[in-house]
Amino acid sequence: MNRDELVAFLDDYLQVSAYPDKSSNGLQVEGKEEVKRVAFAVDATLKTIERAAKGKADMLVVHHGMIWGGLSYVTGIHYKRLKALLESGLNLYVAHLPLDAHPEVGNNVGLLRLLDLEPKGSFGDYRGLSIGFWGEFGESQPIEKVAQIIAEKLDATVKTYEFGKREIKTVGAVSGAGAFTLEEAWRRGIDLLITGEFGHADYLTAMDLPQSVLVAGHYKTETLGVKALMELLREKLGLEVFFIDEPTGL
Structure with missing residues (x-):
């Protein structure tokens, strides 16, 4: 499926523009143009990004993304996460309050x-x-x-x-x-x-x-929303999907 068509579907279905959110919802990081396989996780961490790439995902959909109102500097952990996304070609899509x-x-x-x-x-x-x-x-x-x-x-x-x-x-x-x-x-x-x-x-x-x-x-x-959205994309759009479980204990 074309990335932009999938993003448009998610933006509309989740009504991402309707919520006054600290999170920058929607497509936070652009990657591959074609999306066949989508990983889902609660958090966009270095580990979930690496696991998504290892699982040959074209997009990672998360509840907690990387960008909360903008990035001032691309250093430290922001650099590591962004580097992993760009090198793998992963698209990062985020839905915070819209998915709550x-x-x-x-x-x-x-x-x-x-x-x-x-x-x-x-x-x-x-x-x-x-x-x-x-x-x-x-x-x-x-x-x-x-x-x-x-x-x-x-x-x-x-x-x-x-x-x-x-x-x-x-x-x-x-x-x-x-x-x-x-x-x-x-x-x-x-x-x-x-x-x-x-x-x-x-x-x-x-x-x-x-x-x-x-x-x-x-x-x-907050595992419930990403799992339910995962099943929707599997059933409605026919995409290959998988969930990455990285519990914090918190």
């Missing part, structure tokens, strides 16, 4: 679907746009059961902070560093916030609100 927020293949709708929930509405305001979703169980579920399902389906270490409700009816999902939505969850009466990271200040905020939280890891909660 997508209603079909996004990380956050994916987190709800691990619990067999479909979104009932948007959630997680970021600069005036919602990037997450919330859903509702038919009957309240113990927080321990919810945590067990997420841990098993994500193959992740999960931690719960049971400051609010322990019987869960409504769930909000914002992957990665989504703890900025704690107060929104509390204001909207969402019983449980599922996210990826939880820091010292987040703990104190959740405790004081109070708001129950389930934390499943930044990396793990």
